[in-house]
Amino acid sequence: MLGQELNNGLHAPVLPRGGHRKPDIVLAAMAVATEREYGLFINGESTEPKAGGVTELSEPATGEPLARVALASEQDVDRAVDAARAALDGDWGRTPPTERSRLLHALADAIQANRKELAELEVRNVGKAISSVKAELHQGVENFRFYASAIGSIAGRSNPIGGSLLFYSLKEPVGVAGQIVPWNYPLMMTTWKLAPALAAGCSVVLKPDSATPLTAIRMAELAGEVGFPPGAINVVPGEGKTVGAYMVKHPGIDKIAFTGSTETGAEIMRLGSDSIKRLTLELGGKSPNLVFADADLGDAIPSSVWSIYYSAGQSCEARSRVLVERPLYDEFVSRFAEAAKSLKVGDPLESETQMGSLVSQEHRQKVHGYVGRGVEEGAELVTGGEPTDGNGAFYPPTVLAKVDNSMAVAQEEIFGPVVTIIPFDDEEDAARIANDSRYGLMATVWTGDPAKGHRLARRIKAGTVGINMPYTAFPGIPFGGYKQSGFGRELGLDSLELYLETKSVIVSTSPKPFNPFQL
Numbered sequence: 001m002l003g004q005e006l007n008n009g010l011h012a013p014v015l016p017r018g019g020h021r022k023p024d025i026v027l028a029a030m031a032v033a034t035e036r037e038y039g040l041f042i043n044g045e046s047t048e049p050k051a052g053g054v055t056e057l058s059e060p061a062t063g064e065p066l067a068r069v070a071l072a073s074e075q076d077v078d079r080a081v082d083a084a085r086a087a088l089d090g091d092w093g094r095t096p097p098t099e100r101s102r103l104l105h106a107l108a109d110a111i112q113a114n115r116k117e118l119a120e121l122e123v124r125n126v127g128k129a130i131s132s133v134k135a136e137l138h139q140g141v142e143n144f145r146f147y148a149s150a151i152g153s154i155a156g157r158s159n160p161i162g163g164s165l166l167f168y169s170l171k172e173p174v175g176v177a178g179q180i181v182p183w184n185y186p187l188m189m190t191t192w193k194l195a196p197a198l199a200a201g202c203s204v205v206l207k208p209d210s211a212t213p214l215t216a217i218r219m220a221e222l223a224g225e226v227g228f229p230p231g232a233i234n235v236v237p238g239e240g241k242t243v244g245a246y247m248v249k250h251p252g253i254d255k256i257a258f259t260g261s262t263e264t265g266a267e268i269m270r271l272g273s274d275s276i277k278r279l280t281l282e283l284g285g286k287s288p289n290l291v292f293a294d295a296d297l298g299d300a301i302p303s304s305v306w307s308i309y310y311s312a313g314q315s316c317e318a319r320s321r322v323l324v325e326r327p328l329y330d331e332f333v334s335r336f337a338e339a340a341k342s343l344k345v346g347d348p349l350e351s352e353t354q355m356g357s358l359v360s361q362e363h364r365q366k367v368h369g370y371v372g373r374g375v376e377e378g379a380e381l382v383t384g385g386e387p388t389d390g391n392g393a394f395y396p397p398t399v400l401a402k403v404d405n406s407m408a409v410a411q412e413e414i415f416g417p418v419v420t421i422i423p424f425d426d427e428e429d430a431a432r433i434a435n436d437s438r439y440g441l442m443a444t445v446w447t448g449d450p451a452k453g454h455r456l457a458r459r460i461k462a463g464t465v466g467i468n469m470p471y472t473a474f475p476g477i478p479f480g481g482y483k484q485s486g487f488g489r490e491l492g493l494d495s496l497e498l499y500l501e502t503k504s505v506i507v508s509t510s511p512k513p514f515n516p517f518q519l
């Protein structure tokens with residue numbers, strides 16, 4: 001997911017309890033999550049839900065209790081929308097671009113200053129490795145800085161269209177933006193959504209997944225502390241099928257930016273159609289990673305391993321289909337499997353850990369079911385494939401070889417640490433298999449022939465194609481899908497544009513009275 005692996009000086013945070021963790025990690029307890037309850041964040045303050053409830057979160061890596069979080073009801077969404085609308089009609093709507101830019105930088109500074117707490121919350125809430133979370137946090141900070149600068153690019157146009165007609169266009173915020181975020185990158189996705197919307201001057205009602213809301217709530221609190229006016233940012237954790245659906249239908253919300261599964265994206269299109277809701281949909285993927293026989297395997301193998309097992313495969317752009325040129329196939333499978341086996345899987349709070357746990361036991365069950373299905377369909381299980389013992393939702397890096405692209409494991413999004421390795425004959429065959437998917441989010445090509453890389457970049461139907469480059473998302477580079485991976489873009493100036501409306505203003509400058517029938 002990330003544009004860079006960074007070491008920005010964070011230290012692995014620590015947990016208060018448990019013989020399951022190394023003593024040096026357990027000693028200096030922070031316990032930030034368990035010491036408090038998390039309310040909704042509406043109109044600049046933490047608040048109790050009107051009719052929602054409370055959810056008890058536990059840590060996926062240990063199964064131990066983590067935090068109590070308020071869940072929003074439809075009434076709370078109404079309150080949040082009212083606050084967002086009032087902000088737009090009031091202080092926030094009147095905030096000049098230079099001040100919006102300053103506030104975005106101030107929020108970036110606050111996230112940076114509170115990075116240890118945010119990192120611990122994210123690691124303990126999602127189960128992902130601290131090394132990944134550090135990089136995601138860094139990108140989150142950079143997102144706010146990028147859009148703080150990008151505010152300067154918001155401008156209309158004026159074209160000389162001749163005669164005595166003057167035209168100019170204005171760029172105006174879309175209005176109240178409803179933003180729906182999934183559980184796999186709660187912190188980073190929240191920054192992807194908040195930063196361009198606020199830069200554009202929209203106010204926001206953001207719904208994190210009810211299982212992973214902690215960092216979104218904390219960032220909204222920090223935004224209040226650095227001076228964002230009440231109502232500019234509201235956070236309402238809640239159930240997708242009820243509260244999320246209510247947001248999509250809500251007449252007071254002008255746009256929905258959604259990241260999640262393709263099935264939910266389709267439902268959102270249906271629910272939003274009555275009110276002609278503006279939509280940005282970032283959906284699922286089954287991204288290919290093409291390895292040609294002329295590739296530098298010293299780069300291609302570790303990068304291909306990273307591209308599937310980063311965040312335990314719970315990434316929309318995980319390169320879960322590795323396509324390998326036939327003469328290289330057996331050697332590649334064996335070297336890839338060795339590299340996968342050597343990954344350090346374990347306590348996500350330990351700095352050397354490369355892969356933490358999955359997000360929940362239920363999700364692990366789903367991932368494991370897919371592995372069984374792959375084997376039934378004729379795939380060879382080379383390594384992994386058995387849930388790890390213990391209370392945590394751990395699953396080992398798993399390799400399925402001899403996969404045919406028509407198998408369910410090659411067509412459906414498993415969203416776990418399971419790679420499918422598929423042979424191909426030549427460039428033509430590689431392009432055909434790469435495009436034989438309902439998804440089109442990302443692809444990577446490994447080749448020693450630059451021209452071949454560029455040819456494939458044009459042929460592959462995906463929103464991003466990397467040539468000898470595994471990373472996918474940088475603050476300034478648009479990210480999004482072709483086909484059923486969605487539409488619209490996150491990141492880059494493209495995302496900012498999607499939070500703006502264009503208004504054309506036309507005026508007659510003729511000294512004579514305007515006669516509309518004199519065409």
Ligand code: NAD
Pocket residue numbers: 180181182183184185207208209210238239240241242243244245246248259260261262264265267268281282283284285315316317413415441480481485486
């Ligand atoms: P999901 O679709 O189940 O849920 C995503 C969010 O939508 C959650 O906040 C959920 O509460 C909400 N939701 C669920 N049903 C809803 C409804 N009917 N109306 C409104 N909101 C609803 O997805 P998930 O399992 O949480 O996330 C994993 C999926 O997200 C994967 O498919 C992954 O590929 C995708 N994803 C895509 C990108 C991208 O940028 N393309 C990035 C990350 C994740």
